[in-house]
Amino acid sequence: MAKVKLCFIAFLMLIMSLISFDTLAYYTVTSTARNVITFGELPSEVVETTSAGTEFPEEGVYVMPGDIVSKIVSVANKSEHPFYVRVKLIKASDASELSAEECLSITTDTEHWTLMEDGYYYYNTAVPAYGQTEPLFREVEVVGDKITKEQAGSILTVTVKTFVVQSENNADTPFEAVGWPTES
Amino acid sequence: MKRTVRFFAFLIAAALLLAGAVPAFAYKGEVVYDGNAKDFVFAPGSEYSPTDLFPDLKDVMPGDSLTQKITVRNTADKGVRVKIYLRSLGAQEGTDDFLSQLSLKVVDSSNKELFDAPADQTDGLTDWVLLGTLESGGETDLTVQLDVPVTIGNEFSGAIGYIDWEFKVEEIPIEEPPTGDITTVWPWIAAGAAVVIIVVLFIVFKRKK
Numbered sequence: 493m494a495k496v497k498l499c500f501i502a503f504l505m506l507i508m509s510l511i512s513f514d515t516l517a518y519y520t521v522t523s524t525a526r527n528v529i530t531f532g533e534l535p536s537e538v539v540e541t542t543s544a545g546t547e548f549p550e551e552g553v554y555v556m557p558g559d560i561v562s563k564i565v566s567v568a569n570k571s572e573h574p575f576y577v578r579v580k581l582i583k584a585s586d587a588s589e590l591s592a593e594e595c596l597s598i599t600t601d602t603e604h605w606t607l608m609e610d611g612y613y614y615y616n617t618a619v620p621a622y623g624q625t626e627p628l629f630r631e632v633e634v635v636g637d638k639i640t641k642e643q644a645g646s647i648l649t650v651t652v653k654t655f656v657v658q659s660e661n662n663a664d665t666p667f668e669a670v671g672w673p674t675e676s
Numbered sequence: 677m678k679r680t681v682r683f684f685a686f687l688i689a690a691a692l693l694l695a696g697a698v699p700a701f702a703y704k705g706e707v708v709y710d711g712n713a714k715d716f717v718f719a720p721g722s723e724y725s726p727t728d729l730f731p732d733l734k735d736v737m738p739g740d741s742l743t744q745k746i747t748v749r750n751t752a753d754k755g756v757r758v759k760i761y762l763r764s765l766g767a768q769e770g771t772d773d774f775l776s777q778l779s780l781k782v783v784d785s786s787n788k789e790l791f792d793a794p795a796d797q798t799d800g801l802t803d804w805v806l807l808g809t810l811e812s813g814g815e816t817d818l819t820v821q822l823d824v825p826v827t828i829g830n831e832f833s834g835a836i837g838y839i840d841w842e843f844k845v846e847e848i849p850i851e852e853p854p855t856g857d858i859t860t861v862w863p864w865i866a867a868g869a870a871v872v873i874i875v876v877l878f879i880v881f882k883r884k885k
Contacts, residue, residue: 523718531835661740
């Protein structure tokens with residue numbers, strides 16, 4: 493009798509396994525996608541050329557009192573986004589008795605650029621993607637009567653520091669724009 | 677000559693209209709279940725990841741609100757129905773600082789919200805979520821919306837964030853529609869054989885008794 497019961501159980505198990513036939517046919521696969529979000533950058537470049545169309549030499553030029561040096565300075569937008577730009581001009585001298593502020597005279601373009609109270613020259617409009625500003629200035633004058641013979645060999649520098657901020661999702665003018673990078 | 681000029685003018689106008697109808701730089705992400713390879717194919721990928729589904733979420737800027745469409749498709753042979761699931765494994769370590777600044781939303785094709793949280797979280801995608809049961813050739817869409825706050829700091833300039841999404845497929849064989857013939861005979865043969873064996877065994881045991 494026990495063997496009959498055993499056979500009956502075996503029969504039931506067989507039927508159960510046949511019923512679950514479809515369930516066992518399920519096939520599963522998993523795979524991972526690595527998604528990426530990147531934050532934009534606003535690369536810019538100070539472009540310095542001369543009236544001859546050549547690049548302004550990196551090592552600088554020798555000047556004499558009274559010289560007017562051709563140095564055309566503008567800012568290029570190297571990004572895919574338009575931006576506002578402001579510039580700080582810093583004049584310096586390696587001789588303590590020589591005041592760069594007095595020795596170097598720069599006439600800036602007041603049509604496209606505006607000097608604000610914070611000391612920055614603001615370009616009046618947004619610079620388009622891969623566009624370039626009008627030059628901030630075209631020449632630097634070495635004021636003759638401020639330099640003596642004893643100061644020969646001194647080094648005078650003009651540093652152009654640029655700060656840019658996106659114009660998209662920002663104010664309508666650079667003067668009201670927010671998010672300017674801080675000066676380091 | 678006049679006709680030719682007009683024809684070209686029409687062609688140019690049509691081309692301009694068509695160009696205007698296509699949103700600039702809109703690329704779809706694609707998740708394709710390849711039934712033959714028994715694996716997923718992710719497209720289009722990017723220079724950062726070959727399985728990247730977010731081609732439109734690059735170079736984002738403060739204040740941006742961007743949308744990424746993703747299509748999930750079953751290209752398995754006829755007779756294979758699939759259930760496709762998704763879960764998020766969250767942000768890759770080291771990128772969560774940046775991603776936590778961003779707000780991400782994911783909705784399915786029925787506009788059901790699957791995820792609404794900072795992008796470094798797993799939120800509603802912590803556990804497997806069924807995206808749909810797709811017949812062969814069937815597809816469903818996901819919409820990802822990314823919002824970048826205007827206040828996000830310059831310190832994140834050039835930052836990269838990685839979000840891992842895991843997809844799972846379950847293949848379900850579709851039963852053939854009845855045609856009048858019994859095409860699936862093996863289960864019946866097996867059941868019949870089992871009955872015969874049991875009867876034989878029963879008779880054998882009975883005789884032994």
